[in-house]
Amino acid sequence: MSGEKSRPGKPNGKYFGFGERPFLKGAGTRSPEAWFLGTKAENADELEKLIVEAIRDHSFWRRNFHPQDPTHITEQAKRHPSYLHAMDSLKDNLRSLMSFLKKSVPFFSGRYQGHMNWDTSLPSILGYFAAMLYNPNNVAFEGSTSTTILEMIVGDDLCRMLGYTVPEDDDVAKGIVRPWGHITSGGTVANIEAIWSARNLKFYPLSLREALKAEPSLSTARDIEVNTCDGRRAPIATLDAWSLLNLKVDDVLALPARLTEEYGISSDTITKAMSGHSLQHLGMQELCRRCGADVPASPVLFVPATKHYSFPKAAAVLGIGSAHVIDVPVDCDARMSLAALEKMLRDCLEERRPVYTVVAVIGSTEESAVDPLKGVLELRNKLQKEGLSFTVHADAAWGGYFASILRPDEGPRPRDERAGPAPEIGMSGYVTSQFSALGRADSITVDPHKSGYIPYPAGALCYRNSAMRDMVTFKAPYIVHGEAEPNVGIYGLEGSKPGAAVAAVYLSHKVIRPTRSGYGQIHRRALFNCKRFYARLLSMAVPEDRFVIVPVPRLPAEVTGGEVEAELRFIRERIDGRSVDELLSDPEAMALLPEIGPDQNILTYAVNFKHPDGSLNTNLDLANRLNKAIYDRLSLDPGDDIYGYRMIVSTTDLSEEHYGRVFIDDYKRRLGVSSSSGTTVTVLRSTTMEPWILETPEGSMLDVLENELRDAIFKSMMRDSMFQIFEEIDTNRDGVLDVAEVMAKFREKGYADVEIDEFLRLCDIDRSGTVTMDEFLGAFSQFVAKGALTVGR
Numbered sequence: 001m002s003g004e005k006s007r008p009g010k011p012n013g014k015y016f017g018f019g020e021r022p023f024l025k026g027a028g029t030r031s032p033e034a035w036f037l038g039t040k041a042e043n044a045d046e047l048e049k050l051i052v053e054a055i056r057d058h059s060f061w062r063r064n065f066h067p068q069d070p071t072h073i074t075e076q077a078k079r080h081p082s083y084l085h086a087m088d089s090l091k092d093n094l095r096s097l098m099s100f101l102k103k104s105v106p107f108f109s110g111r112y113q114g115h116m117n118w119d120t121s122l123p124s125i126l127g128y129f130a131a132m133l134y135n136p137n138n139v140a141f142e143g144s145t146s147t148t149i150l151e152m153i154v155g156d157d158l159c160r161m162l163g164y165t166v167p168e169d170d171d172v173a174k175g176i177v178r179p180w181g182h183i184t185s186g187g188t189v190a191n192i193e194a195i196w197s198a199r200n201l202k203f204y205p206l207s208l209r210e211a212l213k214a215e216p217s218l219s220t221a222r223d224i225e226v227n228t229c230d231g232r233r234a235p236i237a238t239l240d241a242w243s244l245l246n247l248k249v250d251d252v253l254a255l256p257a258r259l260t261e262e263y264g265i266s267s268d269t270i271t272k273a274m275s276g277h278s279l280q281h282l283g284m285q286e287l288c289r290r291c292g293a294d295v296p297a298s299p300v301l302f303v304p305a306t307k308h309y310s311f312p313k314a315a316a317v318l319g320i321g322s323a324h325v326i327d328v329p330v331d332c333d334a335r336m337s338l339a340a341l342e343k344m345l346r347d348c349l350e351e352r353r354p355v356y357t358v359v360a361v362i363g364s365t366e367e368s369a370v371d372p373l374k375g376v377l378e379l380r381n382k383l384q385k386e387g388l389s390f391t392v393h394a395d396a397a398w399g400g401y402f403a404s405i406l407r408p409d410e411g412p413r414p415r416d417e418r419a420g421p422a423p424e425i426g427m428s429g430y431v432t433s434q435f436s437a438l439g440r441a442d443s444i445t446v447d448p449h450k451s452g453y454i455p456y457p458a459g460a461l462c463y464r465n466s467a468m469r470d471m472v473t474f475k476a477p478y479i480v481h482g483e484a485e486p487n488v489g490i491y492g493l494e495g496s497k498p499g500a501a502v503a504a505v506y507l508s509h510k511v512i513r514p515t516r517s518g519y520g521q522i523h524r525r526a527l528f529n530c531k532r533f534y535a536r537l538l539s540m541a542v543p544e545d546r547f548v549i550v551p552v553p554r555l556p557a558e559v560t561g562g563e564v565e566a567e568l569r570f571i572r573e574r575i576d577g578r579s580v581d582e583l584l585s586d587p588e589a590m591a592l593l594p595e596i597g598p599d600q601n602i603l604t605y606a607v608n609f610k611h612p613d614g615s616l617n618t619n620l621d622l623a624n625r626l627n628k629a630i631y632d633r634l635s636l637d638p639g640d641d642i643y644g645y646r647m648i649v650s651t652t653d654l655s656e657e658h659y660g661r662v663f664i665d666d667y668k669r670r671l672g673v674s675s676s677s678g679t680t681v682t683v684l685r686s687t688t689m690e691p692w693i694l695e696t697p698e699g700s701m702l703d704v705l706e707n708e709l710r711d712a713i714f715k716s717m718m719r720d721s722m723f724q725i726f727e728e729i730d731t732n733r734d735g736v737l738d739v740a741e742v743m744a745k746f747r748e749k750g751y752a753d754v755e756i757d758e759f760l761r762l763c764d765i766d767r768s769g770t771v772t773m774d775e776f777l778g779a780f781s782q783f784v785a786k787g788a789l790t791v792g793r
């Protein structure tokens, strides 16, 4: 037993001498109805019982720990006035807190179509709550003797979900690369860590070359050779900086183990010898100063224009400088352009500018676009032959859990009790093909607190090769990572971190396995709903409507140059115009459904209006103003009563500066505003995470969403027409209407002076002699309604 205590923590080993060992494997369960509290808190009784059970269980645990120790909170103490006062205060303040919390965003509702947020899973709430009572801190094993073990198990499960193979310990001992993952506070920290490790990895061979020259403790290894990425083999000591800055990832990561295995140098000795030469120790400036002219141009990292802000942040924090984060323009589908990337990488090759990393986003923040990861990996293979190498990081913070769609269930296949096909779909052919390459990315960010339906804070970073984590630690590396030492906290950016978050991920993965019928089922349903919503957006504006809706995702026929009108008709008639049952029994429609709409389940779209003569507005500023007005109606104002909101969406601005001309020009064209000079398009954004079927026996949520959107569009257009009238009257463009301007315009329209006086009296609320936009908007409709003025007389 004492031997066990000194080497605890093998997730699948013998750490637990009694009871059930936690593990993540097996069939899991199949019912989304049992996985969430529900839009009407339908599972409240179950949640309440299990929360009470967790409290009771925890209390027994406390009481059984040295029962002979004194009790401090006696029954007598509980009757003391100050105790009663404190308890009263707790109750009163809790109630006022609970009342204030009602101003929160109703993520659980089908009417919430905004950000990357939805209900959190019941297992995750219970896992979090149960573990929170123990308050484990996963920074170090001493403070988290149960949840650090869970973190290692969860890390492996995430790796498997994403397509990394977790080998048996024996195979690791034989040198097979083992992946590794851990929980972070979120995607931002995971992305920073990924760039941190990539930066250190880039410079490691250079540091080693310097250490080999200077450190007597490494003298036996002075002739150690390495393969360059273009296939030469040479001693590290003789290689120039360019070659060393372009070694292949696994060749760099193998170096510490090779020093031990081939030259008998212990990992502690390597760590000590390297410390005086490493980037981690010296900082970028000093390392480059020492290497002098040998270090070529400043290295860069490439991200798609749709990148999350965490990458410039990472570059700033890591001393790389955000100027060295280069945006790769996106194509018309908001996916990184491979052609542009290749050109930029070739420029680097020519200039001898090292590249840390190319980031492929798997589910972009604004439009859930999936970058061509497969092509990026192929491009790296090609360029390595010419001497350029880099790590490939997949930012799958949003999209990573969709990998569960492709992961077969474990254990026996349960009997499917459903009568027919289910309202679920898979990912498109293109997206599936990118996911099949995920296991070849060097690192992957994936956020359980996004598509894992788990409470904050729970992000994660997974490395294909566990040795990558040693690049960011100050500790001697474990040569064989199969040892799986329980020291997760030393490999990350954070200090203290909640073990409860890990327990939440663990329990959720245990009950809802990240396989096809578990999380895969949730995402297949969410995709079904999202694509149906896309079909509705394409279909809802009929020719008589004074608006059009243009989703950012193009139709397959637009991409391939096919029959766009025919495809639109098909979508209207066979997808949008059908009940769910009819749709499910139409194989042709079900085959098209995964191929339309966004790559995942975030849909961006913009509304444009038509003039009274039926012609489409061509002014981008006016279209943007309309979309902002719609967003204002469909978003929460701080402090507002949420019960007054009937649908909630989010918004974003897509700019040429970031997205590039190809994307913006194409989208402007589709929106009908290409003749406008503006380069930023305001869009609305709906994230569809709910797995509930939108059609119920009582009615269709899709119809509810359409009606709310229609209402918001109509009211915003009305308001916008008034803006336009105001602007027409405000001839000197000073933002207010003076008497002369009003007189001139209204007389031109044939109004009598008495009518105009009445209008001014009603509008000029503060009696300033001029009418502001707010005064105008407040009074104009009343005035029209009173019949005092007939618009367009």
Ligand SMILES: Cc1ncc(COP(=O)(O)O)c(C=O)c1O
Pocket: 116, 185, 186, 187, 188, 189, 191, 308, 310, 361, 363, 364, 365, 395, 396, 397, 398, 447, 459
């Ligand atoms: C693609 C992507 N990466 C990273 C992040 C950052 O994640 P977090 O907010 O958890 O730090 C986000 C957040 O929206 C994201 O969408």
